Amino acid sequence: MTDLVDRAREVVPGGAQTGLREQAFYPDDIAFASADGATMTTVEGETYTDYHLAFGPVVLGHGDETVDAAVRDAIDDGVLFGTATAPLEVEVAERIVDSLPSAEMVNFCNSGSEATYHAIRLARAYTDNETVLKFEGCYHGWHDYVDVNVYPPADQVGERHPESAGILDAAVDATEVVPFNDLGAVEAVFRERGEELAAVILEPIPHSVGCLLPDPEFLDGLETLCEEYDVPLVFDEVITAFRHSPHGVQRELGVDPDLTCVAKALGNGYPVAAVAGTEQLLSQAGGDNTDGVVISGTYSGNRVGLAAARATVDALAERDVQGHLTDLGERYREGLRDLMADHGVEGRVVGHRSIFSPQFGVTGEPRTYEDVVELDEERFRTYARGMRERGHFFTPNPFKRHHLSTAHGEEHLERYLADADDVLTEL
Ligand SMILES: Cc1ncc(COP(=O)(O)O)c(C=O)c1O
Helix, strand or coil: CHHHHHHHHHHCHHHCCCHHHCHHHCCCCCCEEEEEECEEEECCCCEEEECCHHHCCCCCCECCHHHHHHHHHHHHCCCCCCCCCCHHHHHHHHHHHHHCCCCCEEEEECCHHHHHHHHHHHHHHHHCCCEEEEECCCCCCCCCCCCECCCCCHHHCCCCCECCCCCCHHHHHCEEEECCCCHHHHHHHHHHHHHHEEEEEECCCCHHHCCCCCCHHHHHHHHHHHHHHCCCEEEECCCCECCCECCHHHHHHCCCCCEEEECHHHHCCCCCEEEEECHHHHHHHCCCCCCCCCCCCCCCCCHHHHHHHHHHHHHHHHCCHHHHHHHHHHHHHHHHHHHHHHCCCCEEEEEECCEEEEEECCCCCCCCHHHCCCCCHHHHHHHHHHHHHCCEECCCCCCCCEECCCCCCHHHHHHHHHHHHHHHHHC
16 A cells, blocks of 8 residues: 555655645545445455545445446447537436526536636626636635635635635736625625626535535625626536535525536536526527637537436436435534534534534634634544544545435444544544
């Protein structure tokens, strides 16, 4: 194993495929070789209950038979056509239009970042403006348009904070950042520069920092301002759509965004994503593109992702997924809250439906990134390590979250809470 990680470090920066996965974040080297249902197994044969689920996509559990069989069937007829219309893309687009209340048309791509990129290009083309309004603590992918003020350190909250070296200054300049749930701050930007805005983009429930629940007045206010100034409202439902509900959270929150980005749970782990929205905005990408919006991608609409998406969306409609996951999520949250209280551990458990995050050293309902930034990172890492030693895997990043799938059930809950009881005693 050490040999494998040493080899990885020779040929892959940080020994893993993205910054957040780097070996450096794990207390001991770790490498997974397989996954099945609610578990993942390392190259050394240790099996863990998986609460990471690859940052969330795997809503039906690893290796769901229906989804995998659908992919196998589809690829028997070819993987990539790259021409004109194909039946599978029409079928999945129709399903998304039927599921998401605000969607009239759909364009496919392969990742959440591509979806937010396309959404912003569509919005910029529509408004002929450049400036995008986003919220601190919301992550919308790795590209320059949006990778700004996601996780600024406490002493830089509210200040200009590109998340990566190499980001264009002009892109950061074209991004206005305000605190989540702060309608006053949004109104101030609209009053000052409403005519210059190209889009307002948000995670309607920002799970990138655990879980911030939106005030209904905040969302109503955003919707009203966007309508008044004719600025597209973009919901980044990359985490929430199909995981929390096939209708996204937009239905339960009662907001009709102009554009919605979906990815992750749409394909139960297979790479597929989409930007969906009004015909007015999406149709800018049709035609011969000589003066319209270019949305492009060799692998967009590939049959692996689309077959997975069709089977996942159908499975979510046929099985009682949301009922099971919501109930289970609530029981994890309540169980963990009770344990933290019993052990006198300062902290809280935030979350919604199948997502939860224990956060140490902070209390009360978080409403903005500022309410999260000072959580006790070291304590979380100690908790993650203790739980991992007892067979439960989740990322040791304290701002991230646990996810549940339909493969998780009563036995996992009981074991998790019994082991959390132990670990919290040590904490
Ligand atoms: C809310 C949100 N938007 C966008 C993205 C980017 O998606 P991807 O990693 O597929 O590019 C992510 C990824 O974690 C996300 O959580």
